[in-house]
Amino acid sequence: MATEVKVPTLGESITEATIGEWLKQPGEPVKADEPIASLETDKVAVEVPAPVAGVMGAHLAQPGDTVNVGATIAMIEAGAAGAAAAPAAPAKAEAAAPAPAQQAAAPADGEQVMTLSPTVRRLVLEHGLDPSSIRGSGKDGRLTKEDVLAAASAAKDAPTPAAVPSTPAPTAALPEIGGRKEERVRMTRLRQTIAHRLKEAQNSAAILTTFNDVDMTAVMEARAKYKDLFEKKHGVRLGFMGFFVKAACQALKDVPAVNASIEGDEIVYRDYADISVAVSAPNGLVVPVIRDAQTLSVAQVENTIGDFGKRAKDGTLKLEEMKGGTFTISNGGVFGSLMSTPIINPPQSGVLGLHRIEDRPVVRDGQIVIRPMMYLALSYDHRIVDGREAVTFLVAIKNAIEDPTRLLIDL
CATH class of the missing domain: 2.40.50.100 (RNA polymerase II/Efflux pump adaptor protein, barrel-sandwich hybrid domain)
Structure with missing residues (x-):
């Protein structure tokens, strides 16, 4: 049956x-x-x-x-083919000694594969690797994408046995003209959705981007001073995103249009902030949501983001965790981006882009000094957010980051 x-x-x-x-x-x-x-x-x-x-x-x-x-x-x-095969092996143990060893190894391999995320499993199959021979660096020894890629690279650099050349190379079937190759890969559903939504945002919203810069000195000093105590108490590293999420929550309260959305001929304003944070996943960018971020501490924000990042890499984020955000923060600075014009995530009306920190000369009290500066970019739907409101929002972020005490006394 x-x-x-x-x-x-x-x-x-x-x-x-x-x-x-x-x-x-x-x-x-x-x-x-x-x-x-x-x-x-x-x-x-x-x-x-x-x-x-x-x-x-x-x-x-x-x-x-x-x-x-x-x-x-x-x-x-x-x-129960697996169960039936096991009892049969002892009966022929003397005639075929290697068979029991192979059958014993099969369940172990199966158990290892069961612990792999879809992305890691796909990489293992693509590179023809034995997952049981790779040392995992993830939680509880779990294999990560980086572990598999490192193993694949090591295998590629290892001396090739004489028998291996008879095996066709994976790229042998690709068209080759004058030494140049092309490969066609079907777009994943996630990549297709990203492409569709980004184009939809450009077609349906009047997107405009406003820039400012922020002196990161105060936040960097606070981070350097308290990072060890913070990690010891909360079990997570003190990063920059916690400060920016809290600063954004405060700015959204001051400029509610950035946290609003258009539904039909109505504008929906909210007294809560569900902050979408852009996280890099193996198959593309995903944006899990920090619910009611305005009620969370910096430590709670950092813990939530850390959890999102880990599960995005493992492919275990849940669908409901990526729905319903009211505002997005995207940190391209981790990849070295100097400046960008991020695209809003409909039906949201705003997205804050963070960029890399670099030392630049600035004027303070009439003197030219070197400060760690970051460019900020706010892309917003101009149908609902005016230029004055966009600038006010960015200045509020800038003031909160340059003087984090404002976050404590709600200024």
């Missing part, structure tokens, strides 16, 4: 997904709740668990296919 594997409910308003990869092939034994496939949605990668134990049957959809919620994508046949 066969059991159908259906596309699970993926969250509110999510009706379809794309098959990312099959983690189990036909004929392989599966355990109940073991991941057998990964799906790519508009936001994150989602694993499909086996509804029952048995043997993997036919795949009814292939990687790259779009499937609807509730659709049948595979079958699991009754049986």
Whole structure:
């Protein structure tokens, strides 16, 4: 008797997904709740668990296919191939001594694969690596993307055995003209969604960007003075984002239009700040939301952002964690960006872009001095936010960062 594997409910308003990869092939034994496939949605990668134990049957959809919620994508046949194979091995132990060792190793490999995130698992398969031979640097020894890439690089640099040249190179099938190569890769659903939403924002909103700069001296001094005590007490490093999130919450209260949105012919104003923070994930940029950020301490903000960053890398962010933000902060400075014009995330009306910190000459009290400066960029929907309000908002951010005491006394 066969059991159908259906596309699970993926969250509110999510009706379809794309098959990312099959983690189990036909004929392989599966355990109940073991991941057998990964799906790519508009936001994150989602694993499909086996509804029952048995043997993997036919795949009814292939990687790259779009499937609807509730659709049948595979079958699991009754049986326990994995369990049946184990008792048979001792009976032929003398005739085939290597067989038990191979069978014993198979479950261990299966358990290792079960702990891999979809992104890491995909990299392992692409590079043909044995995950059990790679030392994980993540929590509880979990493999990260960087661990796999480092192992792949080490394998590439290692001396190649004589038998290996007979194996075709992965790029052999690519068109080659005069030594130049091209490769066509299907856009992931996440990348397609990013492209669609960014273009939609440009088409539907009147986007304008205003700039300012901020002297980071006070925040950097505070961070240097308290970072050890902060980390010891709260278990997380004291970064810059905590200061900027709190400064943004205060500025949004002073300039509520930046925290508002247009719905039909109405403007919706909010007395809360759900701050979306742009986080880099293996398949693209995601924006999980810090709910009610105005009520959180700097430590709580830093803990939340740290958790988002880790789970974005592992591909375990939840769909509901990336919905409903009212304002976005994007820190391109971590990649070395000097200045940018970020695009708003509809239906939001504003996004704050942070950039790299660099020493520049500035005038203080009539003297030219060197200060660690950062450019700030506020992109906003000019249909709802006036230029005066945009400048006022940026100046409020600048004042709070240059004098963090303002954050304590609500100035």
